[in-house]
Amino acid sequence: MFATVLHHLKSPENTGMIVRMHVAFNGNELIIVGPEPWRFKKRTQAFSRRLEKICNLIYLKDDEALFEWFDVNEYTPVAVEIAENPNFLPDFVFPPRPAIIVGNEGTGLAPDFIDRCGAVVTIPQYGPVACLNVAMSCGVAIYEFMRNKPVKHEISQQKYVIDDVQSLPADQE
Numbered sequence: 364m365f366a367t368v369l370h371h372l373k374s375p376e377n378t379g380m381i382v383r384m385h386v387a388f389n390g391n392e393l394i395i396v397g398p399e400p401w402r403f404k405k406r407t408q409a410f411s412r413r414l415e416k417i418c419n420l421i422y423l424k425d426d427e428a429l430f431e432w433f434d435v436n437e438y439t440p441v442a443v444e445i446a447e448n449p450n451f452l453p454d455f456v457f458p459p460r461p462a463i464i465v466g467n468e469g470t471g472l473a474p475d476f477i478d479r480c481g482a483v484v485t486i487p488q489y490g491p492v493a494c495l496n497v498a499m500s501c502g503v504a505i506y507e508f509m510r511n512k513p514v515k516h517e518i519s520q521q522k523y524v525i526d527d528v529q530s531l532p533a534d535q536e
């Protein structure tokens with residue numbers, strides 16, 4: 364049981380990749396924070412595979428609405444960010460209902476936003492790169508939260524057998 368939160372992301376490709384990861388790991392709500400609802404056009408859908416159509420998508424326009432939503436829905440906000448005093452991911456114990464929050468490609472999550480979250484977790488890096496791509500970061504955090512949960516689907520011909528994907532409605536755009 365987890366929610367994923369995209370905090371003012373800009374890139375269609377990143378948004379699409381996160382949607383696919385969220386669905387693959389059976390996330391609950393996928394929250395998009397931003398002034399306007401996200402428009403799923405071709406660049407996003409090339410990466411999401413139109414899986415947003417089977418997501419419980421929620422648009423929230425600002426942080427006030429977001430933190431109110433966490434309270435009402437009993438999620439613990441977990442900021443995924445490079446923090447000065449890091450809680451590194453391998454040692455991090457996730458709360459039972461985490462909302463996994465990633466920041467935008469330009470500035471990331473602001474310190475005052477992180478202070479409002481229940482926890483902040485940092486992915487360790489070992490090579491000469493200042494930060495990771497946001498979709499990669501989100502994927503690593505979701506994977507780590509889910510990694511000991513049982514796998515529900517059969518595998519056949521190098522794919523998980525999922526009937527629902529076959530019945531996704533055609534792209535309207």
Ligand SMILES: C[S@@+](CC[C@H](N)C(=O)[O-])C[C@H]1O[C@@H](n2cnc3c(N)ncnc32)[C@H](O)[C@@H]1O
Binds near residue numbers: 445467468485488500
């Ligand atoms: C590209 S980074 C943001 C920009 C970055 N703060 C900078 O100043 O260049 C986008 C997002 O990816 C995530 N991120 C990237 N590297 C991370 C890491 N090592 N640990 C945790 N989150 C990371 C965070 O959610 C961050 O807000």
